[in-house]
Amino acid sequence: MDESSGNAADLGTVIESSRVLCNVEARSKKHSLDILSELLGTAVPDLPQGTVFDSLIQREKVGSTDLEGGIAIPHGCLEGIDRIYGAFVKLSAPVDYDTVDGQPVDLLCGLLLPRGGEKECGHQLQEFARLFRDPGFLDALRGATSSRSLYDLLAAQRPAHPARLASG
Secondary structure, three states: OEOOOOEOOOHHHHEEEEEEEEEEOOOOHHHHHHHHHHHHHOOOOOOOHHHHHHHHHHHHHHOOOEEOOOEEOOEEEEOOOOOOEEEEEEEEEEEOOOOOOOOOEEEEEEEEEEOOOHHHHHHHHHHHHHHOOOHHHHHHHHHOOOHHHHHHHHHHOOOOOOOEOOOO
16 A cells, blocks of 8 residues: 555555465464454554454454455454554464355455544455455465465455545
């Protein structure tokens, strides 16, 4: 994302390589959200991991953030951030995620959205969801054997219609 103009560009600008993990062991949905919240907590200085975890859990209480095919995009809105931050985890084994299609989840893209920008960020969230509905892309992500190769796949994706976030 170009912070000065507010353009949301691609996954590689939202998710830094340091916030991508491959073949992570998680015992449950809650544990996978805890792992994501630890990664997302590193995105913003002085952002407590517990605050991130609580925002993800609160959103999941509204309804599961899963997409069909074993992927979820847990996200939360926070005060004090001015852009979208992301993290990505490929689990070594899928976990039960209370999904609509009944499939367990093994790919998670966690996002922090600025509170007050939900409408604009919602468009970006929809674009990311579109990317994660591509079976070929999901197969490539599942075939990745390292965090670096996983990040490279994510960073190479470009949204068809980049969203515009309000400045300020």
